[in-house]
Amino acid sequence: VTGMGRMIAHELKNPLAGIKGAAQLLRDDVEGEEGQSLIELIGSEIDRIRRLADRMETLGDQDPDNVDRVNIHEILRRAGEIILQTRFRSGVTSHTGSDDTTQHLPIEICIIDNGPGIAKHIASQLFQPFVSTKPEGQGLGLSLVSKVAAAHGGLVEVKSRPGKTKFSLLLTDGETS
Amino acid sequence: MKYEVLLADDDDSVRLVLSKALTRAGHSVKATDNADTLVKWAAAGQGDIVLTDVMMGGREVFERLPELTQARPNMPVIIISGNNTVNTALKAGSHKVFEYVPKPFDLDDVTAYSMMAVLEKIVLFFVILILKIRL
Numbered sequence: 001v002t003g004m005g006r007m008i009a010h011e012l013k014n015p016l017a018g019i020k021g022a023a024q025l026l027r028d029d030v031e032g033e034e035g036q037s038l039i040e041l042i043g044s045e046i047d048r049i050r051r052l053a054d055r056m057e058t059l060g061d062q063d064p065d066n067v068d069r070v071n072i073h074e075i076l077r078r079a080g081e082i083i084l085q086t087r088f089r090s091g092v093t094s095h096t097g098s099d100d101t102t103q104h105l106p107i108e109i110c111i112i113d114n115g116p117g118i119a120k121h122i123a124s125q126l127f128q129p130f131v132s133t134k135p136e137g138q139g140l141g142l143s144l145v146s147k148v149a150a151a152h153g154g155l156v157e158v159k160s161r162p163g164k165t166k167f168s169l170l171l172t173d174g175e176t177s
Numbered sequence: 178m179k180y181e182v183l184l185a186d187d188d189d190s191v192r193l194v195l196s197k198a199l200t201r202a203g204h205s206v207k208a209t210d211n212a213d214t215l216v217k218w219a220a221a222g223q224g225d226i227v228l229t230d231v232m233m234g235g236r237e238v239f240e241r242l243p244e245l246t247q248a249r250p251n252m253p254v255i256i257i258s259g260n261n262t263v264n265t266a267l268k269a270g271s272h273k274v275f276e277y278v279p280k281p282f283d284l285d286d287v288t289a290y291s292m293m294a295v296l297e298k299i300v301l302f303f304v305i306l307i308l309k310i311r312l
Contacts, residue, residue, distance in 0.1 A: 006260070010232075013259030016281035018190025024284045025197055050281055 009057035069174040105170040118160040183224035184208040185215040198284040220248040231258040253294035
């Protein structure tokens, strides 16, 4: 699974390569010291963004290594004033990777709202990064949720119609399956 | 020394700047956004060198490298990628890749590596020729 940080870093590097290349091509066309120093500045600033992207690549790619069983009700109480519903849902099984290992996911945490529902054109790419319906949205929230869930052996499910949207976070109970 | 570069990258801007840089250096460039066309051109005997991105259309170019190598065993391949991980570099190492250039690259580096790859190919050709004559 490609990590979120790695994914963002990768997405940044293509346009950066384009800008850096374009600036280098301009170097041959622009005469004068000022123009050349501005092109130098573009180059050094691109390198600065690249270094940030490199850092993000390593920071964002850490899967949890201290996994322990916790009381899910205690964790959910920290979520505050939201009314949350938890229940066991038997029979949900996730097939992971290319081998035949399966993971039972009996814990279901539902978050339900009564809003207009998820637009059809976005539904299939809901968990993709950079997909958002908000004008200022970055489109990282749900893809991060999905990554964190997967890192814990779980998954996120969504069902939506106008008036009712239900996100289900399905988790393992920590027992070996 | 002029040569023909087969360039594959699904990013329009990257294709544009690389094509311009190589053309300005006097070489000819055939550019595509997918591995299928790249392999097709190479198999048809076109190009002296391959310059390619790793991920195109959701698939890794490494899947197609054996086919390309089979069609053109002496064609140098230079990989350019934004996926700056050890994994990518290692995979590049296992596929007889001439050079791995991380994005965002320096255009001068890319043109220099391309030149070196072609030079190596020519030297190799003469070495083989001399060996054949002596045998």
